[in-house]
Amino acid sequence: MKTYQSPTKDKKTKKNFFMRNIYGFIFGITLLVVAAIITLTLVLNARRAPVDNKPGGDIGVDGPPPAPTYSAPLVDYTVGKEASLTKLVYSSTLNQWRTHNGIDLLTSAGSEVKCVGVGKVESVKDTILEGVVVTVSHEDGVVSIYKGLSDVSVKEGDSVTGGTVLGKVSENMMTEQNDGAHLHFEMTKDGKLVDPATFLPELATDK
Numbered sequence: 065m066k067t068y069q070s071p072t073k074d075k076k077t078k079k080n081f082f083m084r085n086i087y088g089f090i091f092g093i094t095l096l097v098v099a100a101i102i103t104l105t106l107v108l109n110a111r112r113a114p115v116d117n118k119p120g121g122d123i124g125v126d127g128p129p130p131a132p133t134y135s136a137p138l139v140d141y142t143v144g145k146e147a148s149l150t151k152l153v154y155s156s157t158l159n160q161w162r163t164h165n166g167i168d169l170l171t172s173a174g175s176e177v178k179c180v181g182v183g184k185v186e187s188v189k190d191t192i193l194e195g196v197v198v199t200v201s202h203e204d205g206v207v208s209i210y211k212g213l214s215d216v217s218v219k220e221g222d223s224v225t226g227g228t229v230l231g232k233v234s235e236n237m238m239t240e241q242n243d244g245a246h247l248h249f250e251m252t253k254d255g256k257l258v259d260p261a262t263f264l265p266e267l268a269t270d271k
């Protein structure tokens with residue numbers, strides 16, 4: 065007599081197969097979980113690595129480039145009138161209160177004026193009121209401006225670096241005639257005047 069047993073038998077067979085291999089399955093699943101954890105750990109560490117391994121702002125894959133450094137435009141100087149970009153200060157030469165857009169570095173006439181950093185000479189202008197004005201563009205939208213020069217030794221388009229002699233200090237800056245021989249030094253970032261002491265802390269009087 066034929067009985068219909070196959071589904072039960074099948075089930076039983078499947079169940080037996082499962083029971084026989086349960087340790088295998090558990091082992092397999094455990095392996096998968098461990099592999100997943102290791103992979104995740106490696107991926108997360110790799111992502112964190114450029115930041116963790118480079119303290120001090122070195123160039124990293126995700127980090128910003130290092131800020132360019134600048135050096136003082138004169139070897140020997142004393143800081144005279146400091147920058148006053150918003151507050152009015154009295155100008156004895158012009159007999160009026162006005163902003164002072166840069167720092168005056170007092171020194172003897174004829175002292176060499178040096179470029180403060182790597183860049184390109186944007187312009188050399190001989191002006192009536194401010195003597196010869198040299199403008200140099202640097203990285204990151206920073207521009208340095210040297211006013212009241214004579215004997216300028218660079219021309220528009222020249223590549224310059226920190227220490228390149230641009231010209232000499234004169235007493236030709238009519239708008240600051242009463243302040244004696246000095247370099248009037250300005251800096252801008254993205255077209256806006258900034259206190260040069262921001263980039264050159266040694267020029268700050270309250271350092």
Ligand SMILES: [Zn+2]
Nearest residue numbers: 167168240248
């Ligand atoms: Zn000045």
